[in-house]
Amino acid sequence: MNNTRYLTKTLFVKALECPTKLYYHGKKNEYAVIEANDFEKALQEGGFQVGELAKCYYPEGREIKTREHNEAVRQTNELLKQENAVIYEAAVRYDRFFIRVDILKKEGNEIHLIEVKTKSIDPDDKKKSFENKAKGEGHSNSKLKSYIDDAAFQTWVMEQAFPEFKVIPYLMLADKSKVATVNGLNQMFRVKKINGRIVVQRTFDKLTPDMLGNKILTEFPVREYVHKMINEGIAINPDGVKPLGELANEYADYYINDRQYPITIQNRCKKCEFKLDDENLKKGLKSGYEECMAKSFSNFAPDKPTVMDIWDFRDANKLLDSGIYEMKDALKYLEDKNNSDRIERQLLQVRKTCFERDGKEDVKPKLFDEMNKWRFPLHFVDFEGSRAAIPFNAGTSPYEQIAFQFSCHTLYESGEIKHIEWIKRESGEFPNFEFIMALKDVLDKDNGTIFRFHIYENTVLREIHSQLEKIKPKAVDYKSLMDWIDTITKNGSRNMVDLHEMVRKYYYHPDMGGSNSIKDILPAVLSASRFLKDKYSKPLNFGTNLMGKVWWKNDAVSGKAIDPYKLLRENFDDNRDVINDGGGAMTAFGKLQFTDIPEEERKEIISDLLRYCELDTLAMLMLYEHWRSLRDSN
Ligand code: SF4
Known part of the structure; x- marks a missing residue:
């Protein structure tokens, strides 16, 4: 080639x-x-599926399959000689520019250029209207804006190559106001890697409109924005x-x-x-x-921390523009700013990283005041969920929340620890209402404090609340479930405590750098805590899937604790790719929805999901235990 x-x-x-x-x-x-992380890969795979579904909405189309430029252009030009044509992956070349158009529809002298994207859009959402997003308002690098840049470039190339045609560009997007009317739409498109290339295989030879149900992708005209970019x-x-x-x-x-x-x-x-x-x-x-x-x-020296490493530092560009890149040189700038929680946290990071360099954690006494308000038994919860561009179940919309798994570690005042988990094992069923009933079963037995890490768990519960309100499922007592969700989410009487917020306000360890993610905090607290080292250097004597394994191991090179998420592979020497982030879990759930995967593989995926989610709540428990050991030694 x-x-x-x-x-x-x-x-x-x-x-x-x-x-x-x-x-x-x-x-x-x-x-x-x-390389793309697991979350980005999950999104990319969703993108390939959406591309294939989009073609189904134009069944008369012909695909230009060759990757060789000259031949692809020749085949496209041949099809464009017809009065009407639909071409997938149409190849267009002008001067030094070359494009492949997702879907090109020619009608007489009009060309509809359809760029298919995975982004969701809700045309009824007035506050976040398509127009504002398209202009990138409120978000100069909005994803939608970059999609319009893409469509604009293609339109320009097409207009140069075929000045005799009127080019009308569209973005074809997952429409959140649409509802799938068939089950298993997502599973009609299987993503595979063949010879290093990602391909989508349809699981049925022929997909009829009946099989696809309601159209869930919509073409949004973007000519107005595109022409502004071309002309202005x-x-x-x-x-x-x-x-x-x-x-x-x-x-x-x-x-x-x-x-x-x-x-x-x-x-x-x-x-x-x-x-x-x-x-x-x-x-x-x-x-x-x-x-x-x-x-x-x-x-410049690669090992020097930079102003870009400072947590949530929105003025980094100002310093970079004035020739300052080292983190230490941001100290004066930050000291001169009006004090706020954010600036205080940034100053703490800069001082700990560049000046004090004692490697010691910083704990604000207010953390202990907060801890004293927490009621036993303490429940640490984590959810795994999925938002697929193409719905798995009838009655759901693109990117609707699917909650398919939770883990909960409960610590009793006596010191006893119990672990409870739930996962949707069957494929093809909407899991959310079973999920919420199982969760309520675990948490509603007492009035202990519930912990989440960051906003995700709150978001999932609020979305299930909306789904219960909308669907009013007869098989469950939906009203009492909604009331219960109200109590444990924001502004509820038993509102979950956000450990991420506790970290952000009251805890810092220099090994966290500019991150407040549990994945960065965990290795830092394990290295800092004598209590955790003593307890977790021995085989774990509680839990479900992680029991019997050691979760504090020394890294011979750094002398610090090895990240337990990395130990997932070492501790279960079964030669499989481990799931160690939410994106991996999302992909795993997608695989489980195919009914024809071998039973052995299904078991392995479920087992990997269970280990990963249990480690997430074990990490939260460890963080709490470290803080408690600090409080009690004070
Ligand atoms: S200027 Fe920045 S973003 Fe651009 S290539 Fe260099 S490092 Fe990457």
């Missing part, structure tokens, strides 16, 4: 994020690229506004001639995909991020 370098729609959108990225793109043997221009930091064609040509010059676009370090660089991780370091690859930093700051 001999494919010349072209600026594609993916590269154009990437360049709008940062044009310097074009230089590192496609050099996989030279520069490291951080796109706002680019720091270069002002440039017309789309001018920008596209500029990016193409840099990309095709393999020149590096002038570097502008901004806070976005902390998430640059051209950073080194341990895996890529072993392969001897270079870091594009470090090259950019070294060219921008003469005193």
Whole structure:
């Protein structure tokens, strides 16, 4: 296959994020690229499924399958000679630009360019109207805005290549106001990796409109926004506004001639995909991020903490623009700001990381005041859920909340610890009402304090509340379930305590860096706590799936505790990919919905999900135990 370098729609959108990225793109043997995490992979897989469903809504379409540019363009042009045609993956080339259009519908001299995306949209939601999101209002880097950038680039290329046609662009999005009318819609599209490429296989040879039910994707016209971008221009930091064609040509010059676009370090660089991780370091690859930093700051050293590492630091760009990148140099700036909880936390991080460097945790006495209000038995809960673009069940909408699993560790005043779990094992059934009944069974026996970590559990419960209100399921006492949800969610009499909020307000350990995630806190508290080391260096004597395993192990290199999420693999030496984040759990649930997976594989997936969720609540229990040992030794 001999494919010349072209600026594609993916590269154009990437360049709008940062044009310097074009230089590192496609050099996989030279520069490291951080792979998508499990959550991003789950979303990508959902995207492939949506793409396939979209084609089903245009059953007369012909697909351009070849990846070879010249042949793909030739086949597309051949089909465009027809009066009417629908083409999937239509290949269009103009000068140094090349696009593949998800769905191209030609009617006479009109071309409907349909770009299919996984994003959900609720056309009835007036507050967050399509129009505001499309303009990126309130969120300069809104996902929808980047989709419109993509559609705009394609429209421009198409208009240049075929000036005789009128091009009308659409975004085809998952419509949250629509409800699936058939069961198992999601499972009609199976995502697989074949020879390194992701493909979607339909589980039925022919999908008829009856089998698909209600249309859940909607085409939203975006011509107005797209033409604004083409004619009036796109706002680019720091270069002002440039017309789309001018920008596209500029990016193409840099990309095709393999020149590096002038570097502008901004806070976005902390998430640059051209950073080194341990895996890529072993392969001897270079870091594009470090090259950019070294060219921008003469005193740059990779091991120095930067202003981008400061937690929730919204003024990072101001300092970067003035030539300051080291975290220590942000101290004065932060000290001069008006005090607030956020600034106080940022100052604490900067002082602990750059000045005191004692490696000691910081605990505010108010934490102990809060702890003294908590009532036994203490329940630590964690949920796993899924939001699929294509619904699993009839009666649900795109991205509707599915709660399929929970774990709960309960600590009694006597010191006894019990673990209870629930998971939806059967495929193809809407699990939420069983989930909430099982949860109520566990938590409604006493009036002990319930703990969550961050907002997710509250969000899930409120969404189940709405579903109960909407569906009014006859098989359950939905009113009492709704009342109960009201008591344990925000503003309820037994509102769950958010441990994330406790951490943010009252606890800091330098090993957490700028993160308040439980996955970063856990290794830090394990290393800091004598109590946890003593207790968890022995095989665990409570729990369900994690019992009998050791969860405090020493890392011989750092001398600190190994992250227990990494121990999941070591402790269960069964040669499987472990689930160690919510995205992995979501993908696992999606697999379970296929009725034809082998029984052995189903058992393994369920067992992996149970281990992961139990570790999440064990982590919360450990955090509490560490705090309690500090309080009691005071
Ligand atoms: S480090 Fe920053 S400037 Fe360099 S490529 Fe990445 S995002 Fe762009």
